[in-house]
Every structure is written in C-alpha cells, then in structure tokens.
Amino acid sequence: MFRYVGKRLVLMLVSLWLIASLTFVLMHSIPGDPFTSEKKLPKQTLENLKAKYGLDKPLPVQYVQYLGNLAMFDLGISIKSTTRTVNDILEEGFPVSAHLGIQSILVALVAGIVMGMIAAARQNRMSDYILMVLAVIGLSVPAFVLAPLFQKYFGMNWNLLPVWGWGEFEKTILPSIVLAFSPLALVTRLMRSSMLEVIGQDYIRTARAKGLPPIRVISRHTLRNAIIPVVTIMGPLTASILTGSFVVEQIFAIPGLGKYFVESITNRDYPVIMGVTIFYSAFLILMNFLVDLLYGWIDPRIKLSGKEAS
Amino acid sequence: MKTILEINDLHVSFNTYNGEVQAVRGVNLRLEKGETLAIVGESGSGKSVTAQSIIRLIPSPPGKIKQGELLFEGKDLTQIPDREMFKIRGAEIGMIFQDPMTSLNPTMTVGKQIMEGLMWHQNHGKDQARERAVEMLRLVGIPNPESRVDQYPHQFSGGMRQRAMIAIALACNPKILIADEPTTALDVTIQAQILDLLKELQNKTETAIILITHDLGVVAEMARRVAVMYGGFLVETGTAEDIFYRSRHPYTWGLMSSMPRLDQKREEDLIPIPGSPPDLLDPPQGCPFADRCPHAMQICHEEMPKRTEISGSHQVHCWLEHPDAPSVDPKARLKVNIGSR
Numbered sequence: 090m091f092r093y094v095g096k097r098l099v100l101m102l103v104s105l106w107l108i109a110s111l112t113f114v115l116m117h118s119i120p121g122d123p124f125t126s127e128k129k130l131p132k133q134t135l136e137n138l139k140a141k142y143g144l145d146k147p148l149p150v151q152y153v154q155y156l157g158n159l160a161m162f163d164l165g166i167s168i169k170s171t172t173r174t175v176n177d178i179l180e181e182g183f184p185v186s187a188h189l190g191i192q193s194i195l196v197a198l199v200a201g202i203v204m205g206m207i208a209a210a211r212q213n214r215m216s217d218y219i220l221m222v223l224a225v226i227g228l229s230v231p232a233f234v235l236a237p238l239f240q241k242y243f244g245m246n247w248n249l250l251p252v253w254g255w256g257e258f259e260k261t262i263l264p265s266i267v268l269a270f271s272p273l274a275l276v277t278r279l280m281r282s283s284m285l286e287v288i289g290q291d292y293i294r295t296a297r298a299k300g301l302p303p304i305r306v307i308s309r310h311t312l313r314n315a316i317i318p319v320v321t322i323m324g325p326l327t328a329s330i331l332t333g334s335f336v337v338e339q340i341f342a343i344p345g346l347g348k349y350f351v352e353s354i355t356n357r358d359y360p361v362i363m364g365v366t367i368f369y370s371a372f373l374i375l376m377n378f379l380v381d382l383l384y385g386w387i388d389p390r391i392k393l394s395g396k397e398a399s
Numbered sequence: 400m401k402t403i404l405e406i407n408d409l410h411v412s413f414n415t416y417n418g419e420v421q422a423v424r425g426v427n428l429r430l431e432k433g434e435t436l437a438i439v440g441e442s443g444s445g446k447s448v449t450a451q452s453i454i455r456l457i458p459s460p461p462g463k464i465k466q467g468e469l470l471f472e473g474k475d476l477t478q479i480p481d482r483e484m485f486k487i488r489g490a491e492i493g494m495i496f497q498d499p500m501t502s503l504n505p506t507m508t509v510g511k512q513i514m515e516g517l518m519w520h521q522n523h524g525k526d527q528a529r530e531r532a533v534e535m536l537r538l539v540g541i542p543n544p545e546s547r548v549d550q551y552p553h554q555f556s557g558g559m560r561q562r563a564m565i566a567i568a569l570a571c572n573p574k575i576l577i578a579d580e581p582t583t584a585l586d587v588t589i590q591a592q593i594l595d596l597l598k599e600l601q602n603k604t605e606t607a608i609i610l611i612t613h614d615l616g617v618v619a620e621m622a623r624r625v626a627v628m629y630g631g632f633l634v635e636t637g638t639a640e641d642i643f644y645r646s647r648h649p650y651t652w653g654l655m656s657s658m659p660r661l662d663q664k665r666e667e668d669l670i671p672i673p674g675s676p677p678d679l680l681d682p683p684q685g686c687p688f689a690d691r692c693p694h695a696m697q698i699c700h701e702e703m704p705k706r707t708e709i710s711g712s713h714q715v716h717c718w719l720e721h722p723d724a725p726s727v728d729p730k731a732r733l734k735v736n737i738g739s740r
Contacts, residue, residue: 290501291496291498291501291502292501292502292503292504292505294456294496294502295496295502295503295504295512295564295567296504296515297456297488298454298456298488298489298493298494298496298568299488299489299515299516299519299567300484300485300486300487300488300489300490300516300519300520301485301489301515301516301519302481302482302485305519309507309515310504310507313506313507314504314505314506387506388505388506389505389506389551389553390505390506390551390553
C-alpha cells in the first residue's frame with residue numbers, strides 16, 4: 090500500500106512536469122506577447138517591460154527559471170494586473186470556485202444517485218422515462234441557456250433568489266444548480282445503467298433469497314457494487330467543477346477562478362496561463378489518485394500494489 | 400411422515416415481447432419433512448422456475464404465478480403479503496444456487512453475508528451473529544473459520560464458496576432447503592464433497608431438501624423421491640427405485656439411456672433423445688414429449704394424458720398406461736432410434 094502511494098506520487102510529479110513543459114511550449118507558440126495591444130508602445134518601454142518579466146531571455150533559460158520557481162511553489166506575477174502574484178489569484182479565486190463546486194457536486198451526486206436508482210427500480214415505466222428525458226435535457230442544454238432562464242424565472246418573475254453576486258448562501262443557490270445540471274444528468278444515467286446491471290446479478294438473487302426486504306437488498310448489496318462507475322467519473326468531474334466554470338461564473342458575476350482560464354490566454358498573461366493550468370492539472374491528478382484509493386475501499390477485489398500488474 | 404410443502408396445480412408464466420411463455424403448466428408435488436426430493440429435467444423444463452416460485456423468487460415482472468397453491472405448513476405462499484414472505488425466505492426456506500462464483504456478493508465479507516440473515520430473521524446481535532457464522536462455516540467444513548469469516552468471496556475457492564452458500568442458506572435452520580443445481584458448476588471431486596456435506600447436514604438438521612438437477616448420478620446419490628419434469632409438466636414421479644428401475648414414461652427412459660453407466664458394454668452407444676424441447680411460447684396441445692417420443696400415438700398429439708397411479712408412490716402421465724394402448728418394451732426405443740438414423 091505504502092509502496093503504491095509512493096509510486097503514484099512519483100508518477101504524479103512526472104505528469105505534472107510533462108504538463109508544465111507542454112503548456113510552456115504551446116503558450117509561447119501563440120503569436121504575440123503580453124504587451125501586444127492596439128497602442129504601439131515605444132520600443133524602449135517594451136524592452137524595459139520585457140526585461141522586467143524576464144521575457145528578453147532565450148526561451149530555454151526562461152523555461153529552466155520557471156521550473157525552478159515552480160519547485161518553490163512560486164508561480165510568478167501576473168503581467169496584466171501587475172500587483173498580484175499568480176498565487177494571490179489562486180488563493181482568492183479557488184475558495185470561491187471550490188465552494189460553488191462542492192455544492193454542485195453534492196447536489197449532482199446525491200440527486201443523481203437517488204434519481205438513477207429510482208429510474209432503475211422503475212425501469213421502463215413512466216418515472217423512468219421522465220427521468221431519462223430530463224437527463225438528456227440536462228446533458229444537452231448548455232449552461233449559458235440554462236442560467237439566463239433560471240435568472241429570469243427564479244430571480245425576476247418569481248423573485249425568489251438573487252440573480253448575481255457572491256457572499257450569502259442565497260446567492261450561491263442558482264449558480265450551484267446550473268453548474269450541477271450536466272453532472273447530475275451524467276450521474277443519473279450512469280447510476281441507472283449500473284444499477285440495472287447489478288440487479289441482474291446472481292448475488293442479488295442470493296440476497297433476496299435470504300428474505301431481506303428490497304430496501305435492505307438495495308442499500309447493502311446493490312448500491313455498493315453499482316456505484317463504481319460513478320466513482321470513476323468523480324475524479325475528473327470534481328477537478329473540473331471545483332476549479333471553476335468560466336460560463337457560470339461569468340453569468341452570475343462570481344469572483345471565481347473560471348475567468349482566468351480564458352482571460353489569461355487572450356491576454357497572453359504567461360504566468361497566469363501556466364499557473365492555472367498547472368493548478369488544474371495537479372488537482373485533477375490528485376482527484377484521480379483519490380478515486381483509485383476509493384476503489385480499493387469499495388471493492389476488495391481491486392488490490393492496490395506497488396508491483397506492476399501482471 | 401408429515402407433509403411440509405404441497406404444490407397444487409402450479410402455473411407460472413413469463414410475459415415477453417413475443418407473448419406469454421408458459422414455463423410451468425400444472426405441477427403437483429408433495430414434500431415431506433426431512434426427505435430429499437429431486438426434480439429432474441433438461442434445460443427449459445421448468446424445474447428451476449418451479450423451485451424459485453416456491454419462495455416467489457422469480458423475477459416479477461415478467462414472471463407471474465398464474466394459478467395454483469403453494470401450501471407451506473398449510474399456509475398458501477401465493478397469497479400471503481410480501482412482508483410475510485420476507486420472514487419465510489431465508490428463515491423457513493433457504494436456497495442455494497448453481498454458480499457459487501457469482502452468487503456471493505464480491506464486496507461483502509463471507510461472514511457478513513451469513514450474519515445478515517441471522518440479524519434480520521432472528522434479531523441476533525452482531526457478536527452473536529458472528530459467533531453463529533463461524534459455527535456455520537465450521538459446520539460446512541471450512542478450515543480456520545475464525546479467520547475465514549472476515550475474508551471476501553474472491554479469497555475462497557469454488558467449492559468453498561458453495562460451502563459458504565450452504566452456510567448462508569442453513570444459518571437460520573430452515574425447514575426446507577432448495578438446492579438449484581448445486582454442483583453443476585463444480586469439479587467432479589468437489590461435487591461429491593458438496594453432496595456428502597448436504598447429506599450429512601440433512602441428517603443433523605432434518606431439513607427437507609428439494610434438489611434441482613439434470614444429473615441423474617446426483618439424483619441416485621441423494622434423493623429418496625424423484626420428480627421428472629418436461630415442457631412445464633411433471634411427467635413422472637416416484638421413489639428413486641421407481642424411477643431408476645421401474646420407470647414408465649418414455650422421457651424417463653430417454654434420460655436413462657442417455658446417461659453413461661459403469662456396467663455398460665464398451666460397444667454400446669449412449670443414446671441421445673433426438674429433437675429439442677417444445678416451444679413454451681406456443682406449447683403443444685397434447686403431451687409435450689409427443690414430438691420426440693418413439694412411441695407416440697395419435698392421441699398423444701391431441702390431449703395431455705391424465706395421471707395414472709402405478710403404485711402409492713409412483714405416478715405417471717402417459718397414454719401408454721391407457722388400457723387400449725399397445726404395450727411397449729422400454730428397450731424397443733433403442734431399435735427405433737437406430738432405425739431412424
């Protein structure tokens with residue numbers, strides 16, 4: 090077990106290094122630089138600016154320097170907002186995005202699992218059909234359609250919830266639900282199909298033959314075996330939702346991390362691009378690692394070992 | 400002998416897209432306290448459906464008990480509410496299944512799977528149930544039960560898993576154990592062990608066993624009485640001796656001659672039964688075996704024969720028992736077969 094964890098940690102560092110290098114190369118292959126703008130800057134000013142951020146040095150030197158800083162968890166200073174370091178941006182934005190994300194994930198997980206179970210239990214009946222239609226809608230209607238609709242009805246017409254901003258709990262409700270919609274649909278569908286598969290297994294018949302009532306059969310025998318596919322997608326899902334959604338945060342004016350993913354690239358704000366990408370990747374890798382640990386706990390047949398799988 | 404279970408005119412159907420599959424079409428059976436009754440028949444004969452219907456375990460929908468009675472100690476199991484059924488399943492009537500590799504929950508320790516029934520039916524506390532689980536594992540012959548109880552099914556071999564299944568089924572001391580092809584998925588050497596175990600446990604606990612199988616060797620080993628099923632009907636019932644030495648139904652003869660025997664001469668071929676079982680979506684009007692029967696007469700295709708009592712213990716459904724029917728020699732079958740090749 091310890092050997093497994095150790096090995097995974099090393100692999101995680103290697104992946105991160107690869108991602109950082111790739112991002113670095115790709116980022117510098119975008120035409121222009123952070124100081125490209127409508128107004129032409131005087132040559133001297135431009136050179137001074139470049140020197141300030143170390144952009145005058147050859148790329149390999151910049152690369153080595155960046156990796157050196159990265160190893161000390163120093164992600165550099167944002168070029169656009171000169172007073173803030175990338176670490177500041179992450180520290181400010183991530184808690185907000187994570188707060189919103191955790192609420193959404195909880196909604197998606199709990200409601201998705203319950204709805205998937207209901208759909209499976211009532212397979213090919215009305216409630217199953219309704220839930221599956223909802224799931225298809227949830228998967229196919231994008232957030233930028235859903236969000237304004239929610240704002241119009243819940244916010245303006247019925248005056249139930251605030252439509253924008255951040256801070257109080259009421260303000261988090263609408264964006265959480267909008268953000269939860271597509272993962273909710275995904276979890277529902279996954280849960281339904283894996284429940285149906287597990288229900289047909291012989292050991293469920295054994296459990297029924299023991300005389301356990303249906304509730305107990307589901308809670309003790311079906312659920313645990315059916316939840317594995319859901320756990321699998323939890324890794325990437327959590328990472329992407331917790332690190333912020335550009336669209337949802339933009340629409341609801343939430344000061345999260347989401348907008349930096351997009352804005353940093355259009356601004357060619359090199360340190361921010363590198364920073365958010367590496368942060369997101371590290372988070373994703375960590376989540377996948379946690380999911381793998383969770384597998385071993387859910388299904389004892391999955392053994393975690395440091396040895397190569399034979 | 401006291402009758403513990405009585406099946407009267409049981410009909411079970413499955414509704415499919417193609418129509419109603421009449422899997423069981425009028426089965427009458429009695430099970431006495433502490434005896435072993437074997438239900439024999441080929442795949443699709445309705446034997447498993449009959450067994451699973453007893454504890455209402457057939458998947459429903461699409462399965463449905465259309466008519467008939469299942470009297471367990473005088474109580475009709477087809478009529479009681481689900482709540483009461485949950486108290487009988489596992490507690491009064493236990494069941495073990497064909498494939499021990501897939502019949503145990505892979506994510507739960509074997510001990511917990513045994514304890515579960517005890518805690519539900521007998522309100523055992525955790526410690527008490529665990530003690531009983533260890534005791535059951537020891538009883539079914541699993542070495543080191545104290546440590547095995549905390550292991551998962553994948554750490555057990557096939558034979559051990561079937562032993563664990565038996566432990567689960569017998570944990571609450573049921574009055575009836577339904578064993579649905581308990582040895583089919585096991586090695587021959589393990590088969591014998593499991594059968595010995597079942598017999599030994601039956602002597603200790605006086606549990607009645609309904610043994611579903613298509614293996615006549617297993618029947619000879621285990622059963623006091625045998626019921627032969629074909630096409631959803633019970634075609635012949637009798638004691639093991641009746642069936643093995645004095646069988647009266649052509650299908651039973653077919654079963655016997657398709658089974659290898661130790662005293663068989665080398666040059667003697669095994670004789671398979673030609674053809675395939677009837678389509679139960681659209682079952683034949685008459686005897687379901689008529690199409691494959693070498694002795695079939697006109698009437699066989701038109702009407703299902705009534706039950707004939709050969710002796711107090713031996714009944715058969717066959718037109719050959721009719722006073723006007725020609726007398727046939729069971730061995731004649733052999734010639735008919737060779738002639739048709």
